[in-house]
Amino acid sequence: MICDRCGAELAPGSLKYLVTIHVTADFDGALPAEGGLDDLEAFMRQVDGEDPVRLERDVYQSHGHLLCPACKDAFLRDPLGVARGGGPEEGRMH
Ligand SMILES: [Zn+2]
16 A cells, blocks of 8 residues: 555554545525526536536545544645645745
8 A cells, every 4th residue: 555645665563654634615695696487497407417426426426534643743734735834834934
């Protein structure tokens, strides 16, 4: 087995982490403000015609990643990948 992030070899019995990411579509109960009943019916027809597998993937996705300890720490520090490069210290004076 290898780490999904850095490709490091994960020896049998070594410490490794399975990170499972669940992504679900969030429905807040509100329909788009613009558009009347005609649009809604058109939308429902469109949904009917969709490939069910593709539609389900749009609504719910789940990914599992096997990570080495270093990559697990890096993932937990920045799960969304928004941190900018430049080292761990933030707001460092220059
Ligand atoms: Zn790794």
